[in-house]
Amino acid sequence: MRWQFGTVHELVRETPRVSSLVLDAADWSGHLAGQHVDVRLTADDGYQTERSYSIGSAPEAMRLEITVERLDDGEVSPYLVGEVRPGDKIEFRGPIGGYFVWKASDDRPLLLVAGGSGVVPLMAMIRHRAALRSMTPTRLLYSSRSEEDIIYRAELERLSALGDGLTVAHTLTRSRPPGWSGYTRRIDRAMLEEVAWPKVQNPIIFVCGPTPLVEGVARNLVDAGFDAASIKTERFGPTGG
């Protein structure tokens, strides 16, 4: 798998700290929902550093899109969120990964649990489902710090209003706007049992977010009786900066 340059076609400001980069890639073989790309930056003195970023676009989308959260002490993300402009070239390779992927041909009910920018690969799954007009019953439980930190908020509202079997539940862990009707605490077992499918329906479950959230959710799901073999997890941490 070789490194290649893509041209930034468009930048989408998702939240104050998160942007999506829509890329034109000359040599792109397509991807599966849940895969990522590695991005490599090279300094003038030759120093190179790489980071992994999840693909947010559906496999069916015209262009490849990655969504990046800016970490203030990061080496790569402050460049990608803040300095990059349309027309700039970004060096990357991919698609990468195969464990944390979902295909619309899987007809089990789908449970998606996200913390922060962990929603990105799950959004690729939701967009994949929408692009194929799949009616797979799908529930997203999405934890953000505050309302302004919710990534893809408008699109999630639009897709969940279609009545095609997608429902979205939000929880805000730090601050809530007046009149907020969603959850207001960290994801716990009671919340998972309210949002998740009954375990007899044998859902396929994807959990993505910071390591403590992912491990807590996975443990709670297993404790609640869900089959560990149908829970797929992906952790990210500060090395993602």
Place this chain on the structure above:
Amino acid sequence: MTVQQSDLKLDGNAIAGLLREIFTMEMTTAEGTCAGCHKVHAVGQVEVYMNAPGVVVRCPACGNVQMRIVKGGGRYWLDLSGIRSLQFSAESG
């Protein structure tokens, strides 16, 4: 900022690109048998610590160090002594 150990723990998905360089195949769906406890996990499930000079891979069941990978100076150094076997599709990649 205080970085807790748990913040630095990732999983096999985080080294998918590195493993792809070495094995030339998609490896997160490969199944590895732990040399310590003999349990089988997909590489995507294993614990990965990237704060060391290289990458340290541990078994999610028993904590045994399964792999150590260091890349630098134009070379790879790979210690797989903690993994008994790896099984993966010849079609993947």
